[in-house]
Amino acid sequence: MERHPLTGDFGKFSALAGCAGWALPVTDTRVRDTGTSLQLSGHLHETMSPYAWTTQMQAIIGGAVLTVDDDVHGSVFMDPACGAKVATYFETGRLAHGRCRGMRP
Known part of the structure; x- marks a missing residue:
């Protein structure tokens, strides 16, 4: 998860999609009803x-x-x-x- 926080165990996804791993700032997402x-x-x-x-x-x-x-x-x-x-x-x-x-x- 540290290396691929977006894709987790699916690190190979980074190579396929090209978007995982972008150097974007982390923002806190709050999920609510x-x-x-x-x-x-x-x-x-x-x-x-x-x-x-x-x-x-x-x-x-x-x-x-x-x-x-x-x-x-x-x-x-x-x-x-x-x-x-x-x-x-x-x-x-x-x-x-x-x-x-x-x-x-």
Whole structure:
């Protein structure tokens, strides 16, 4: 964590994304309940944004998790059923829980 505070154990992420490790000043981020809902989504087999980050975030700040069973970053809207679950949140405020298939090779 000391060497890669942004990516932690995923230090290899620094080389892939190029943004981790930027020499930016550290700022204190305070997480608090704002009284609004939070929709999280995570791709179960993705390496760029590991699924563990999704569940860790939910444990810290709450919200609903929609698990996408693929490894394709940004694929939610390429699967109509999955995209509809996310869009429903933005249209109605109804949170999506559970899983959706995502992309298949």
